[in-house]
Amino acid sequence: MEATDRTSQVLKEHFDRHRSSLSRSELAVAEHLLTMPIDVLIFRSAEEIAVETGTSDATVIRTAKRLGFSGLPQLKRICSRVMAKTTPAVNRLEQRFRATGDDLVRVAGQIFSEACEALTSTKDEIDEQSLYCAVGIIEESDTVWCLGMGTSETPARHCATALRRVGMRTRCSGASGFTLANELIDLRQKDVVVLFHALRDVAELKLIVDQISAIGCKVILVCGVQLREAYRGKVSAVLTCLGVRSKLASWNLSAIAIADILAYSVAVRNREQALAAKKRLADLRSRVGIAD
Known part of the structure; x- marks a missing residue:
């Protein structure tokens, strides 16, 4: 499976290195992550990825760890570093607008979810x-x-x-x-x-x-x-x-x-x-x- 210009080469390298150790459900999650554009992936929660792959949030988290990351937050953080360095701030804000939409209740839920992710990652x-x-x-x-x-x-x-x-x-x-x-x-x-x-x-x-x-x-x-x-x-x-x-x-x-x-x-x-x-x-x- 090839990484595209909008997907992560880092994630592709991790996938190639660890794919033989993945179960069938973990492989489904990993392949889904690999085809997902980074500017989309960084806004996805474990629960949303689980729904998209027909698995569970526990499987998503376990897959990230099997791929060599401490968890989904680190996977998103490391895989998006190149994008953060090469994409202008204005473009990143536009990506954020597209990802969240303008439903304020949904936006509030996303922000609370991201805040919890930041605090949990810091605790770890x-x-x-x-x-x-x-x-x-x-x-x-x-x-x-x-x-x-x-x-x-x-x-x-x-x-x-x-x-x-x-x-x-x-x-x-x-x-x-x-x-x-x-x-x-x-x-x-x-x-x-x-x-x-x-x-x-x-x-x-x-x-x-x-x-x-x-x-x-x-x-x-x-x-x-x-x-x-x-x-x-x-x-x-x-x-x-x-x-x-x-x-x-x-x-x-x-x-x-x-x-x-x-x-x-x-x-x-x-x-x-x-x-x-x-x-x-x-x-x-x-x-x-x-x-x-």
Whole structure:
């Protein structure tokens, strides 16, 4: 079976490598995936593929794993990388419009489904050692700097607020260039930087990591899979967040979940500190007339 210009050569290679190990139903699913254009495949759920192939969603998920992927989300993510690099953003948005249609109830259902897929995929990527390392680093810090580049400023600000509410001293910035340089003058060796950045390994990211490390600060990078591989040995800890290739759900959803995990983990390991911070917050709110 040949891959076309709109289908995935990567998937074809996986199929050729593993086809002999597939059952009859798994083979049906695999062949269906191989003939499906990537700009269609990335919007398909396991349930929809199961209906199209007369199988079950469990069979679809099992087929993705038999083909050498961790599951359907990774299959879609890896097979669509070439499309993401070569297809202009405007064209990708047009593809999204065609795939979702304009039935708002159906669109809402698709977005909820994609959000669940992103969170589940991120849960599967959690590395226990990296999580314990990151929490320990935060606990020992003087100030936690939460930095977010571009749209990643949103989870960075969420992380700073969540950590502050459990008793950590935090600062936050979404700045870049000269403005960020001015802010980072205040960094000290006992500070920790939690850096949120999803995808592209831009020159500014490299510079920030190099400069922060040179000061002696520890860096926790919250990022996607590709940046994880590029920076695993360059920072103190890497926590991986996954989005969805369809872009119907934001990477920030997963990053915010990671921020909540970090803050709550600090709280449960430092309960008196967290309770004292909660009391101070409640007292401050009461003074400005806000009920807790």
